[in-house]
Amino acid sequence: MTRPDYDQFTCNLCGQESPVAQDFERETGLCSHCGSNVRFRALILALSEHLYSQPIPLSHFTPDRQFKAMGLSDASLYADKLASLFDYTNFFFHTEPFLDIRNIDHLASDTYDLLITSDVFEHVPPPRHVAFVNSWHLLKPDGLLLLTVPYSTLPKTIEHFPGLHEFEFIQDGNSILLINRRIDQTVEVYDKLTWHGGVGSTLEMRIFSETDLLYILSDTGFKDIKIWNEDVPLYGIHQAHLNCSYVITAIKDASATPPTADQYDPYIDYVYSQETAVLHSLPHTPVRVTGAPAKRIIAQWQNYSHKPAPSILGRAYRYIKSKFQNDNSNSA
Template sequence: MNFEDESMTTFTCNICNTSNTIEISRLTREEASCNGCGSTVRMRSIVQVLTTELFGNSLAISEITPPRPDICGIGMSCWDGYVSRLAHRIAYKNTFYHQEPRVDITNIDPAMEGTLDFIVSSDVFEHVASPVSLAFENARRLLKPGGVFVFTVPYFHPGERGVITTENFPDLHEWTITENENGPHLRNVKKNGDIQYFHDLVYHGGPGTTIEMRRFSEWSVIEELKKAGFDEIKVYLDPEPNHGIYWPLGHSAPIAAKFSKDTPPAGKKKWFFR
């Protein structure tokens, strides 16, 4: 089926198995489009990419049979709608930055290095404090060789090379977010001792740790993954009509990244740009 030839589409949610008939215009990255679990295109794409990378085919969660408790991985503040279901099929533990079970991707436990078959990070790295390169490197360190990093962030400039990440706070060092009569502001003490104040902060989904630290381009995401040592990188931009997955804007689709045994950071790479 070609989505653009129709105004309506029917799909079966790969998270909850609900059959849906909806307007194709509702298949946007962040709009709930499953009448059963309320999943978005982004949420269903996580299942699409994870199952494809682990099992060779895009599967609904219910199709992971028999269960594979030997496949072990973590999510980073992931949506419970797919975490709770996947946890019955594979060893999937959701983790958080601010509560237990806690994983700080910028300061990982050395005992966890090389222990995971997969990591899922969906719209997290745009909120990680600088330098974000450390978060990408630590994701690779947590994985076993051949393990997969399933990754999403909002990114822009699809297909354009050389467009770097825009850091909202390029000199971030010692910082706090406080409130005054004008609302929240970020106070930063630079390494040289100078003090900066930033107002009109951008939040994703609410205040607090959801502050937008940066805006990625597609090229800069790929470059960060390459520098971290990932040598197989794939952008999942193709639609999957049967599961209601569609990327009409051509950007911010999920990415799968793997590395071979003994691949060092910034080593020789094999990768697939779009």
């Protein structure tokens, strides 16, 4: 727990003065008025520098309905304001407007001036480069990718489930387990899963490394890549001591040719193998269940009527169907 050596700051989301809280880490240091944390304020700082070449609060941004922007599960603390300023759509994985960043066939390429993805790409199933490639396609030439993910200073990225293909979750006693049928049809079981937002909420797929992130961004067609790692006391951005997980901005290079967004991982050399000792020294690494316990769980799973993790089209169909049924019952 750290605390900066100043007593108040101006929140660059709401524009109000806030006292400094005792706990001032990436997800804390909350504004006493709107509840923004250090990560959100660092995001808006980077965006204001890109748009106006100076740090100004979101509350002072200039409306521009010609500026087309999109977010991936952006927090309402800043998403609502962005929607009032720009032609902005906040997409979600589990509710409308739906978007799975792995499948963008229903969206037009070269459309957006800005794509914000804050702590999302660590949850996207492998291969991890697909999210970056598709972000490149969605952006206009010289469009801005505004990115955050939790990442480490380790030399390589840690993929928790490198063979993920068709997967689902089952309850086993007090544990939620992941069962995965690999592309070669072998079945594997994982315990000790890491969730963001509470158990059963959003599964952590990986821990990026900074080296891997920067290389993938460059190789998938982005330029002018910048890590925003400085403290900005005026806006209560106290982060330099973290040494990782900063805001990253990158510009789409329209002259680049990104790799194909398919199941082949061209960056596998930047991922630790599952046998690497470093994985066993980390406190929040999923555990592969083996032997008799795995056989029992797989047999139990195979006795159930089961399906792979639902696609975005399947989720959308069920949502529309339930909404249609509810509308009909309300009108009856």
